[in-house]
Amino acid sequence: MHTVVLTKGVPDFREGKVSFDEEGHLERGNTPTVMNPNDEHALRAALQLRVRHGGRTSVVSMGPPGYESVLQEAMESVYADDCYLVSDREFAAADTWATAITLATAIERLGTPDVVLAGFKTADGETGHTGLQTCWCLDIPIVTHVVALDADPDAGTLRAKRLVEGDHTEIETVEASLPAVVVADPEFQPSYRTARDRLERKRLRADARERAASIDDHVTVWDHTDLNLDPDYVGLDGSPTIVSSVDPIPRAPAEREATVVDLADDEAFAAVTDELSPFTGGA
Numbered sequence: 001m002h003t004v005v006l007t008k009g010v011p012d013f014r015e016g017k018v019s020f021d022e023e024g025h026l027e028r029g030n031t032p033t034v035m036n037p038n039d040e041h042a043l044r045a046a047l048q049l050r051v052r053h054g055g056r057t058s059v060v061s062m063g064p065p066g067y068e069s070v071l072q073e074a075m076e077s078v079y080a081d082d083c084y085l086v087s088d089r090e091f092a093a094a095d096t097w098a099t100a101i102t103l104a105t106a107i108e109r110l111g112t113p114d115v116v117l118a119g120f121k122t123a124d125g126e127t128g129h130t131g132l133q134t135c136w137c138l139d140i141p142i143v144t145h146v147v148a149l150d151a152d153p154d155a156g157t158l159r160a161k162r163l164v165e166g167d168h169t170e171i172e173t174v175e176a177s178l179p180a181v182v183v184a185d186p187e188f189q190p191s192y193r194t195a196r197d198r199l200e201r202k203r204l205r206a207d208a209r210e211r212a213a214s215i216d217d218h219v220t221v222w223d224h225t226d227l228n229l230d231p232d233y234v235g236l237d238g239s240p241t242i243v244s245s246v247d248p249i250p251r252a253p254a255e256r257e258a259t260v261v262d263l264a265d266d267e268a269f270a271a272v273t274d275e276l277s278p279f280t281g282g283a
Contacts (some may be wrong), residue, residue, distance in 0.1 A: 001055030001153045002113035005046045005078055006103060006131065008122055009033040009063050009070040033063075035070045038119035041184035043078040045149050046117045048190040050079065051201050053153055058113070060106055062086040062099060065221075072215040079201075079208035083215070084110070088223035090231040095241035096129040098234050103130070104137030105227045112138070115151065115158065116181045135181035143176055144183040148191070151178065163187065 011033065050057050059074045061067055064087060071083040086106050094102065107116060116138070118131030135142040148161040156178045163185055164170040192198050211218050224231055231237060261268045 001049065001053045001115075001151070002058070002111070003046045003049050003055065003115045003117065004058045004060055004107055004110060004113045005039070005042050005074065005080070006116065006118045006134070007039040007043070007059055007061050007070065007074045008036045008119075009061065009067050010036045010122055033067070033070060035073045036119055036122045038121055038186065039074070040077065040119075041186055041188045042117040042119045042182075043074060044190045045146065045182060045184045045188055046115070047078045047201070047204075048149065048192070049115060049151060050204065051192065051197050053151060055114075055153075056081050058110060059083045060086065060103060060110075062091060062094075062102055062106075064092075068215050068219060071219055072212050075208055075212045075215065075218065079204040081211075081218075083219045085219055085221045086223075086227070087221055088235075090224045090229075091235045093236035093239065094234060095239035096127055096133055097240060098236075098238040099130055100133035100137050101238065102227070102229065102234050103134045105229055106222060107134070107138060109222070109227060112140075112179055114153065114178045114180075116140075116179070118181065118183050120145075120183060120186055131181060131183045138179075138181065140179050140181060141176040142181040142183070143174055145185045146182050147171065147185050147187045147189070149182060149184075149188070153178070158182070 046057055057078055057080045059071060059078065059080045059082075061071060061074070061083070063070070063085065065085075067085055067087070071085060074080065075083055084106060086102055091098075091102055107113065116134070118134065121128035122130070132142065132144070143158070143160045143162060145163040145165065146160045147163060149158070150160075151158045158176045158178055158180050159173065160176070160182065161171050161173050164172055192201060224234060261272055263269060
């Protein structure tokens, strides 16, 4: 069974150093990057399938050179066998549609895996479109808002529990034929019920950590020529979305008052000690 997980590097908004060019496009090369938090749920779902059914797991990401840290984190999370970075200046400033075309082409080059997993949405775009549009390009079934998942590779089916749209309490069970795309919901919780599953997970973890330590040896980079993509249909030129303006995200104002104390000032430090002592339990 071959599973593919889509992951993305997003700006680390905690650093407050998000860089944009004059036209409002994010300069990813000048912005600290972390793995998209919502992709973790897709990674957990893929790992559960891998533990239960074996096979091969690949991670695919689109971004600039230097995404090795994102791919390394993904490999350690899902215990992936290999990673693919789709990277080219021609892909820059792509909207979700152009991104989906590029990712779908990369997935097809892998041979149309059994299950493609994507996160709910990204922390930078917040559209939730990429997984769905990638599925449309692949022309295979999709199951969204998935909170529990399993597959029957021999029967060529996937069975999932998903949240009903707009309702976080009602759950429905659905079945789809393989290959399929799965969008994992933040409520997804993996399950390892048997001793065999837990032992297999431990074995896979040890192997993956060894691979991740030499991540460069396990990353394949594809550009638009490798994927036989026309630059007119990818990147900014292939993006129908028009961004009218971008407003920087301001830092949240501090709501707590702070008192600066010089440690050499015994009287001031004694006042701090007196203030904190009621919370120490008398220690």
